[in-house]
Amino acid sequence: xxxxxxxxxxxxxxxxxxxxxxxxxxxxxxxxxxxxxxxxxxxxxxxxxxxxxxxxxxxxxxxxxxxxxxxxxxxxxxxxxxxxxxxxxxxxxxxxxxxxxxxxxxxxxxxxxxxxxxxxxxxxxxxxxxxxxxxxxxxxxxxxxxxxxxxxxxxxxxxxxxxxxxxxxxxxxxxxxxxxxxxxxxxxxxxxxxxxxxxxxxxxxxxxxxxxxxxxxxxxxxxxxxx
Numbered sequence: 001x002x003x004x005x006x007x008x009x010x011x012x013x014x015x016x017x018x019x020x021x022x023x024x025x026x027x028x029x030x031x032x033x034x035x036x037x038x039x040x041x042x043x044x045x046x047x048x049x050x051x052x053x054x055x056x057x058x059x060x061x062x063x064x065x066x067x068x069x070x071x072x073x074x075x076x077x078x079x080x081x082x083x084x085x086x087x088x089x090x091x092x093x094x095x096x097x098x099x100x101x102x103x104x105x106x107x108x109x110x111x112x113x114x115x116x117x118x119x120x121x122x123x124x125x126x127x128x129x130x131x132x133x134x135x136x137x138x139x140x141x142x143x144x145x146x147x148x149x150x151x152x153x154x155x156x157x158x159x160x161x162x163x164x165x166x167x168x169x170x171x172x173x174x175x176x177x178x179x180x181x182x183x184x185x186x187x188x189x190x191x192x193x194x195x196x197x198x199x200x201x202x203x204x205x206x207x208x209x210x211x212x213x214x215x216x217x218x219x220x221x222x223x224x225x226x227x
Contacts, residue, residue: 059125
């Protein structure tokens with residue numbers, strides 16, 4: 001009798017964790033690790049100091065959030081920019097700078113792009129993402145982001161940088177299972193190096209363009225969320 005293979009929420013979460021680790025490690029040339037323990041949570045939230053989220057839809061719906069501390073955000077930003085060849089003297093000095101949010105948003109876009117590509121290859125389904133949203137949050141503010149999920153499942157995973165700074169991934173999706181009913185050969189995964197190379201020119205171009213102030217971008221985001 002042929003054995004069936006079932007892929008559930010935590011298997012999909014593992015794919016996402018690998019995308020976060022692989023893309024950020026490639027982008028910064030510094031090792032990004034995640035905990036072997038996963039926490040079940042009742043809801044997903046944006047938390048201090050920088051919260052970034054992306055909604056996705058298609059074969060299944062969900063939400064990805066990464067909550068950076070200021071130290072973790074600055075370490076990832078700095079290592080990425082230095083790897084891109086930007087002189088250290090030209091780097092932003094505060095996590096509230098527009099440039100830091102733009103870089104983390106671009107990295108978030110690459111992470112979810114890698115994740116959706118892997119899901120398509122391994123699960124033979126398609127999901128699409130929206131543009132990542134970034135918000136610099138005061139320590140006394142917690143913003144809960146709701147999605148239209150029928151039976152939501154939420155998880156939190158702890159990540160650590162090479163400098164021992166901590167950030168958190170929060171993931172919510174519909175409760176679902178993928179069951180393999182026929183044999184198929186998985187295609188080769190996308191190389192994160194290729195993703196970084198493809199966005200290098202785009203990042204350089206964006207750096208030259210004028211950007212709206214942090215307060216304006218945050219207000220636009222709050223307006224979009226109906227707050």
